Amino acid sequence: MNDSEIFIVGANGQLGTALRAQYPGSQFADKGELDITKADSVSGFDWSGIKYVLNAAAFTNVDGAETPEGRVASWKVNASAVANLARVCLEHDMTLVHISSDYVFDGTVQPHTEDEPFSPLSVYGQSKAAGDLVAALAPRHYILRATWVIGEGKNFVRTMLDLAGRGISPTVVGDQIGRLTFTSELVRIIDHLLTSDAEYGTYNATNSGQPASWADITRQIFALGGFPDLTVTDTTTKEYFAGKEGIAPRPLGSIMSLDKLAATGFQSRDWQDDLKEYIAAQKA
Numbered sequence: 001m002n003d004s005e006i007f008i009v010g011a012n013g014q015l016g017t018a019l020r021a022q023y024p025g026s027q028f029a030d031k032g033e034l035d036i037t038k039a040d041s042v043s044g045f046d047w048s049g050i051k052y053v054l055n056a057a058a059f060t061n062v063d064g065a066e067t068p069e070g071r072v073a074s075w076k077v078n079a080s081a082v083a084n085l086a087r088v089c090l091e092h093d094m095t096l097v098h099i100s101s102d103y104v105f106d107g108t109v110q111p112h113t114e115d116e117p118f119s120p121l122s123v124y125g126q127s128k129a130a131g132d133l134v135a136a137l138a139p140r141h142y143i144l145r146a147t148w149v150i151g152e153g154k155n156f157v158r159t160m161l162d163l164a165g166r167g168i169s170p171t172v173v174g175d176q177i178g179r180l181t182f183t184s185e186l187v188r189i190i191d192h193l194l195t196s197d198a199e200y201g202t203y204n205a206t207n208s209g210q211p212a213s214w215a216d217i218t219r220q221i222f223a224l225g226g227f228p229d230l231t232v233t234d235t236t237t238k239e240y241f242a243g244k245e246g247i248a249p250r251p252l253g254s255i256m257s258l259d260k261l262a263a264t265g266f267q268s269r270d271w272q273d274d275l276k277e278y279i280a281a282q283k284a
Contacts, residue, residue: 001051001194003026006050007047007050008023008054009054010055010058011028013153014150014153015056015149016028016057018152022191036077042084042087045088047092050092050094051094053096055135058078058099058128059073059124061124062250066123066247070123074124075130078124086135089140095138095140095194097190098131098135098142103250104119104128104132105118106120106251107252110177110253111256112204112253112254112256113204113260121250121251139200143201144186144205147178147179148254149182151182151184152183157180158282164227169233170218171232171233172232174234174235175236176251176252177213177254178253178255180207180274182207185269193264204260204261205261206268208258208268208271209273215235218232219232220272224275226283
């Protein structure tokens with residue numbers, strides 16, 4: 001696989017940045033050159049020489065998607081744009097890699113397997129589920145379901161470190177359970193699938209390790225970041241958002257089964273190991 005055969009959509013986001021680092025010779029375009037939400041822009045783009053389209057673009061403002069304008073934006077990016085990419089991958093015999101989410105489920109079944117029926121609770125989750133359905137129309141496709149993504153830019157770990165640096169002991173949700181997914185791990189998964197001739201289809205794609213709540217993860221962040229004296233108070237999702245308007249419902253269970261991915265020969269990294277490395281890099 002040659003880097004020049006790879007096209008990254010959403011190249012400036014958390015995952016896109018990590019993918020560009022992994023594939024420095026890959027191709028990408030700004031919105032002026034390629035607007036994935038417009039069918040004519042996608043069909044009219046020059047795809048010659050491209051064999052792999054890695055879609056790291058998404059509308060991820062979960063609460064924002066509950067607004068009238070956010071609902072439109074969420075469906076445009078997370079569903080319609082994916083349909084445009086799937087169509088062009090079909091026409092040009094390209095492989096589509098699409099990033100999905102645990103929000104396509106309601107969180108009541110644990111762990112989630114790849115063949116669990118969709119049960120999204122929110123507009124964001126509905127748009128992501130629709131994206132999964134249309135991505136599968138590309139004969140060569142990998143749909144990767146990630147949870148709680150951490151990479152470059154604004155994210156939960158950096159937010160908690162910022163609070164700690166200001167001496168704030170936060171109240172954090174303790175009834176949502178899952179695992180962090182570092183962009184470095186997602187990149188490893190993508191590279192493995194593309195280079196190992198793994199069967200096309202849907203794969204859960206998270207770090208491995210003991211599932212934990214956001215509150216428990218925060219405690220680890222504080223310990224690793226050098227803030228052992230700060231305390232973390234647990235609360236429920238319902239209590240945390242009480243009295244706030246425009247809040248999207250969240251799945252409480254986000255644990256993904258990694259058995260199918262492991263069957264391809266991939267060895268997942270423990271999220272706690274990646275968290276240690278990530279925080280060490282932030283402190284350096």
